[in-house]
Amino acid sequence: MSAPGSSEAINPSLLYEQHGSVVVIRINRPDQLNAISGEVRSGLFTAFERFEQDDSALVAILTSTGDKAFCAGMDLKEAAESGLAVPPLGFLPIIGDSIRVTKPTIAAVNGLAFAGGWLLAQMCDLCIAAEHATFGITEARVGRGMPWAASLVTMVQQRAVMELLLTAEPITAQRAYEIGFVNHVVPGPEVLPRAMAMAAKIVANAPLTVWAARELVYLSTEMGRSAAQRAATHLFEKVYLSEDAQEGPRAFREKRQPVWKGR
Template structure:
């Protein structure tokens, strides 16, 4: 693992992945991008890990996006496909990921938050798609049409001006806003509540949300029925009601 990305395991079930270039506002350079690829692979392949948190080191920035000094040195125009490790595009992760946004999330930093399933933010955090200010592009922003009202998306993309954490929360883009000192605890609390649930159901429910966003109502219902068939047939589907009847915590096996 590259030192630009720190990988911690909490409670044996939760991965905390930290972007660790605080002096550079956690901008995405090549070692950090490679560290993220390794971190996501480690999370996906470890069956004991049931939720992950992505956050940034320091108090100023979650992630400032691509390292513009590196881009200038390399002279990149169109970014090579797969350059930025992006969940749901070139990185496959089947388990929940929470963004814990500890400061500014601009450009590619917005993408890092957008690609996660849930988002909690420090009260001083800001979210911005600033590419119009530096002549770059944001093709990765297409999913925002399903996440925010159209006119808000237009405002973000055309002005490059950021949203406060409070406005992002009011718009439904952020799940919770807390004082900075409470951000890690808030993210861990959310991750623990997820990790306590039946892992097969959690995985299928996560996939259901993304499938339904790409399909019409009838197709989404058919896909969901197929998606949950293996969940209903699992050992965990019997364990849950049994544990409830016996008034004890369920012992999930993920099978």
């Protein structure tokens, strides 16, 4: 594990930085618009596995080097050379699919996010975008597929999804905000600081409640209302019975900051 405030290259295309309880995972191919190469894929698998296993790391921010591109999608030159047809299971590092992550993640989108770049922003729990960022699901332009876009229908407006997929036209960060894909749009230099500030607010909260709340959102998108309510009641039982559930009210009464133990 990296020491607090340290930066480490998992490989030349993927950097891992730790700032206290917050991890910054950075795609580092600015000259190739941070496109997803084999090196990026393997680096993301390694980085998110490290984040998940590190008890001191509570929030991860996914971003990229430079200000032109968050990620331009799959490295098409590499794909053409390999003759890639149907991507095999586990080919792409997708949280909730090929990567298990149980802690909050934030996409800090510092430039264009096309195709697989959109996917990387989509798989995170939250998204901060630069004013100049653009988003697009551009696979139709190159005859590729986007099966991962199925879950978008639970995130944004159905007709917005239809337009994105059928036209392959990019949208602005403001439009992505309007349809509910982006949480906040900020000036370019403020993207990472805003993501760090959001992460700090999450870190300050009771970790068991944060964990359960995140699970609640995803459970609710996959179940009917009654089933989701029953699942949520069971989910939060562990929270109510925790030491932290007693510490929070006690700290409020004593007019001090709570000391969370995560148990």
